[in-house]
Amino acid sequence: MHQPRVLCIPNFSEGRRIGTINALARAVRRVRGVVLLDQHTDPDHHRTVLTFAGPPAPVAEAAFEAAKVASRQIDLREHQGGHPRIGATDVIPLVPLGGLSMRHCVTLARALGRRIGSGLRIPVFLYEEAASRPERRRLESLRRGGLDGLSRRMAKDSIWRPDFGPNRLHPSAGATVVGARPPLIAFNVNLASGDLGAACEIAERIRASGGGLPGVKALGVELASRGLVQVSTNVTDFHGSPLHRVFLAVKEEAAKKGILIESSELVGLIPVEAMAQVAEHQLQLEQFSLDRILEVRLERLLSARSGTQGEAAE
């Protein structure tokens, strides 16, 4: 568990042709040392998200191989989907795990971007922690105006020159955004209410952009099949805004409207540290550290041992 690893969550603009989707997953699985953790395809969004992890070099290799498949099999000129996108391989976030530094992940993102730029002749923009300019830190700014908007900015303004690859879009594969960021937790709180307006107001109150919790994005969403509404959040900084604080903020804002909490849910995966944080708070634990968790200590010791062997063998 505490071997330095990278989590990679590339998004591809293909959510319908199963042959291409399988080819993308195969390209990842084929790389030794990489584990495919999850594969999520949305035909409406016309988009597939792969989640995989492993040591830095194999993860970058797998991301490159999948981007190569995407550049050959996906043609954005034929692409119609609900989700904003600028590339066949639209975005490749790299997340440090198990004690790997963010700096290491940024270096890896740069190397991967360079390889995609020169190897596949696709313009690559670095974002988030890997961004080379503050204007390009956020994905939204790169996607503004879609593929056409980006193409115009690239032609007109040197600020929008890509970090790697040619200064024009790839005819079929567009552009690709590569970067490094902390893990993101998708955490939704369900309200015992059908009042969508209330959910939207609560979301506005608790999210960072409304002056609420740092690193928290939130929306009100209707769960029609259950007759409930939900405050759907993305927690981009669980150290700054632990889940128990997000939960409590929603609970308190809901209480002001006389609404109770029904339940909450995680979408996708959560780092063990984010779970431990909640328990630590709840139990008022003193001097807790992650390696008090039996399995964490075991994996740390096992990987320290195999790490040593690895070094000796080099």
Added chain:
Amino acid sequence: MHQPRVLCIPNFSEGRRIGTINALARAVRRVRGVVLLDQHTDPDHHRTVLTFAGPPAPVAEAAFEAAKVASRQIDLREHQGGHPRIGATDVIPLVPLGGLSMRHCVTLARALGRRIGSGLRIPVFLYEEAASRPERRRLESLRRGGLDGLSRRMAKDSIWRPDFGPNRLHPSAGATVVGARPPLIAFNVNLASGDLGAACEIAERIRASGGGLPGVKALGVELASRGLVQVSTNVTDFHGSPLHRVFLAVKEEAAKKGILIESSELVGLIPVEAMAQVAEHQLQLEQFSLDRILEVRLERLLSARSGTQGEAAE
């Protein structure tokens, strides 16, 4: 993390002679595949507890090798310590981890007991889940009357014939208890009070033996250096009594006496499941399972893979 593993926590009646303590730890470390997680020596108790883990066979091998060292280097006839004990290797609990079944652990305990009995000529009693008789399930019943009490019962009553080895104590190494049990969590709740009587009363209320929480043992303890008292618990069944329930029970009983909680603490290690349980409860999480934890899923997939490779190689 989710490779089937065994956790072993043998207790040895030696807490003073560093040469012997080191020899015990060395015997464990020498076995390939075994990781020594913790080593705790108490000179007053004259006792050393090693904690190690690994696949079943190497763990049993390490336990046997350490018991052999103990039988050669520890003489109970010279032993004076605060802790009740009946053997040089006093007790060897085996705990299933990572999806290993309790049944498998019981089988392992029997094989290890047989080997100690015949190989080292020490009488071995199986306890807890591995017990061959209900009277011998609890460690306390085996220790009743100390070494002399056990020796008398062995001579008089066929109920107290050992499971393995000779039907008399080993002259210097006494007897050894071997068994399988679920993980135990040592969890203490500190009260913002110096009233030891209150801590003892709360402990009595919440523990299983007082009609409180199932699988919970509890004592009132004074923390003289901090001017606090503590409800010190052993949670032997965290599925039945999750830590948040133990914490809340202490908090509620303390509140009845007008006492607040200062903090809590873990002694030793805690299974990731016991931490996740608290967070799941606190966040009212729906449909949570352990493999929603990124690191848990990663390790499960990695060990499933190495498991497959292992089988192919056999």
